[in-house]
Amino acid sequence: MTKWAMVIDHQKCVGCGACIISCKNENNTPDGIYWSYKITETAGTFPNVRYHYTPTLCNHCDNAPCVRGCPTRAMHKAEGGITMHDPDKCIGCKYCMFNCPFGVIYFNWRKPHPEWHKKEALIEGCTTSPEEMVDIVGGKTIPYYNPERERTLDGIRPKGVVEKCTFCDHRIKKGLLPACVEACPADARIFGDLDNPSSVVNQLLGKYRAYRLNEHLGTQPKIYYIRSFNPGTYLQTKGEVS
Amino acid sequence: MNSAKKLFVPWMAVLLAGVGIGLFTAIVLLMKGHYLFNANDVLIWTLPLGGYVFFALTSTGLALVASLPSVFGLTQFEVLAKRLVFLAISTLVAAFICIGLELGSLTHMIYIMLSPNLSSPIWYMGALYSLELLFLVIKLWQMHMGDWHSIASRWLGSASMLCGVFAALMLGSVFGLTEARPTYFGPFIAIFSLIIAMLSGIAAIILYMNVCRWVSGACSKQADAAVNSLTRMFGFMLGLSLIFYVLKLALASAYTRPEFATAINFNLVLFLLIPYAMMLSKRLRQMAWAKTVAPAITLVGIFAVHMQILIGGQIRPVGPKAEGLPQVLSYFPSIWEILVIVAAVSTMLLLYTLGERWLKLDAAPE
Ligand code: SF4
Ligand code: SF4
Numbered sequence: 001m002t003k004w005a006m007v008i009d010h011q012k013c014v015g016c017g018a019c020i021i022s023c024k025n026e027n028n029t030p031d032g033i034y035w036s037y038k039i040t041e042t043a044g045t046f047p048n049v050r051y052h053y054t055p056t057l058c059n060h061c062d063n064a065p066c067v068r069g070c071p072t073r074a075m076h077k078a079e080g081g082i083t084m085h086d087p088d089k090c091i092g093c094k095y096c097m098f099n100c101p102f103g104v105i106y107f108n109w110r111k112p113h114p115e116w117h118k119k120e121a122l123i124e125g126c127t128t129s130p131e132e133m134v135d136i137v138g139g140k141t142i143p144y145y146n147p148e149r150e151r152t153l154d155g156i157r158p159k160g161v162v163e164k165c166t167f168c169d170h171r172i173k174k175g176l177l178p179a180c181v182e183a184c185p186a187d188a189r190i191f192g193d194l195d196n197p198s199s200v201v202n203q204l205l206g207k208y209r210a211y212r213l214n215e216h217l218g219t220q221p222k223i224y225y226i227r228s229f230n231p232g233t234y235l236q237t238k239g240e241v242s
Numbered sequence: 243m244n245s246a247k248k249l250f251v252p253w254m255a256v257l258l259a260g261v262g263i264g265l266f267t268a269i270v271l272l273m274k275g276h277y278l279f280n281a282n283d284v285l286i287w288t289l290p291l292g293g294y295v296f297f298a299l300t301s302t303g304l305a306l307v308a309s310l311p312s313v314f315g316l317t318q319f320e321v322l323a324k325r326l327v328f329l330a331i332s333t334l335v336a337a338f339i340c341i342g343l344e345l346g347s348l349t350h351m352i353y354i355m356l357s358p359n360l361s362s363p364i365w366y367m368g369a370l371y372s373l374e375l376l377f378l379v380i381k382l383w384q385m386h387m388g389d390w391h392s393i394a395s396r397w398l399g400s401a402s403m404l405c406g407v408f409a410a411l412m413l414g415s416v417f418g419l420t421e422a423r424p425t426y427f428g429p430f431i432a433i434f435s436l437i438i439a440m441l442s443g444i445a446a447i448i449l450y451m452n453v454c455r456w457v458s459g460a461c462s463k464q465a466d467a468a469v470n471s472l473t474r475m476f477g478f479m480l481g482l483s484l485i486f487y488v489l490k491l492a493l494a495s496a497y498t499r500p501e502f503a504t505a506i507n508f509n510l511v512l513f514l515l516i517p518y519a520m521m522l523s524k525r526l527r528q529m530a531w532a533k534t535v536a537p538a539i540t541l542v543g544i545f546a547v548h549m550q551i552l553i554g555g556q557i558r559p560v561g562p563k564a565e566g567l568p569q570v571l572s573y574f575p576s577i578w579e580i581l582v583i584v585a586a587v588s589t590m591l592l593l594y595t596l597g598e599r600w601l602k603l604d605a606a607p608e
Pocket of ligand 1: 061083
């Protein structure tokens with residue numbers, strides 16, 4: 001059985017955010033909704049400070065609390081261990097958001113992409129209105145609409161339901177890598193099958209000590225982080241007492 | 243009686259206006275979306291959900307007290323039973339209004355039946371409260387028809403009591419099973435919910451009887467003995483709830499993160515402590531004003547405790563949702579959230595008023 005997983009290599013990640021943008025394009029997500037995002041932290045005490053950048057997405061947990069708690073099974077486990085969501089069954093109770101310890105589920109508080117429903121021209125007598133622009137380009141709600149997303153899920157999810165990363169299941173089914181993996185200029189996201197002993201993911205997990213977010217909660221996340229980016233060095237020392 | 247009659251029309255007008263506002267709110271929310279609430283992807287559940295928890299648990303408490311005569315043979319409460327069942331129904335309707343207006347998609351509700359998830363506490367909670375409503379309505383009908391002691395009526399009493407107990411436990415589990423939130427404390431919160439349910443139910447009926455007597459002179463005097471016993475039980479439940487609330491605060495500060503035990507948490511103890519102190523005094527227990535003020539303070543306090551638990555567990559953004567947000571969020575309800583509560587309270591009071599007028603709620607077995 002296939003079990004999809006991802007390794008994120010901190011040493012290679014430059015924090016450019018290409019994964020975040022490519023995900024938004026691929027999945028037609030509205031403003032404020034990020035299936036792929038980041039945690040940025042500064043640590044230490046000035047002047048000895050450092051900065052951490054951790055790319056995030058749904059961990060497709062094996063023991064997913066979002067799936068366990070969903071009253072209608074709208075949130076469910078699908079082929080390859082992917083945590084999928086069915087907007088048709090979702091009653092918008094938001095309990096999955098409450099349950100997810102990783103903060104990766106978002107709610108459609110309003111009609112998606114409201115800015116593209118506007119009928120007033122941007123500059124009167126000069127430009128089209130956003131809605132006309134969508135019509136001319138032939139997109140659905142947004143001009144840069146990606147119809148491929150519709151293969152396994154609503155292309156744009158309606159108001160009143162949640163949404164989150166699907167590991168680009170529509171692409172995997174066609175033998176393509178998730179959009180964020182494809183877009184990463186540093187190849188910091190490595191995708192593969194955890195159940196295949198010779199997959200690159202398994203090779204990397206064998207080679208490097210990996211960690212997962214919130215591992216102590218027992219949700220069995222399938223996003224693994226390896227290495228850390230630190231090009232610096234320091235003078236060899238045993239420290240001091242005073 | 244006369245003043246009650248004079249007040250009836252304006253009172254009904256106010257309540258009907260409240261229900262009208264509720265309908266308008268429902269339409270606006272369903273058309274525009276829940277961005278009208280002061281909620282966001284971090285603070286997900288707000289005032290309407292707090293209202294739901296409060297009304298649902300109060301209804302459970304009322305139903306539990308109503309079942310004391312038929313299930314445990316405490317016949318002194320029979321004079322209150324019909325009124326209690328009716329109040330439980332009306333309060334549960336208010337809870338359903340709150341949760342209904344909180345949900346994003348009512349049209350998909352059918353999947354609760356078609357695609358149930360038997361590992362979800364929300365599913366059990368919904369199923370149990372729906373069943374409870376059904377049982378309570380049948381029970382009220384039986385009482386109305388004068389059937390108090392038949393086997394079917396006893397069976398219904400037990401079934402609705404069990405439904406109530408498990409519904410309250412499940413409501414608590416909705417919070418208790420979220421490992422993601424450090425302040426919801428697993429099984430503890432389920433038991434806490436059940437205790438608070440009982441306390442709210444008792445407080446609600448004592449307050450109701452006193453207000454009813456004061457406003458209209460109605461609500462039978464025969465019920466006085468029952469209300470007095472309930473007042474003693476009220477003191478006991480206040481004490482028990484206080485212990486559990488302090489225990490919750492201790493858990494919050496000792497076992498999770500000390501900063502969760504804020505000053506607000508401790509201030510809320512007063513809402514239970516003041517009525518508890520009042521109910522300790524035998525003299526005050528017999529005074530109408532004290533029997534009105536103490537349960538009123540308790541109910542306000544319980545509502546505040548529910549809100550504190552609800553919001554307290556959500557104010558810290560989780561994972562990437564912390565990007566661009568402060569470490570701790572602040573919250574104040576939007577006008578639309580307040581209107582949801584107005585709708586629920588108006589409907590509940592409208593039902594109370596109509597029931598009190600037409601349903602002979604003082605009825606008791608011969
Ligand atoms: S990361 Fe969150 S949304 Fe994704 S499977 Fe785990 S619990 Fe569910
Ligand atoms: S919001 Fe939708 S997917 Fe999430 S728990 Fe509720 S019904 Fe399930």
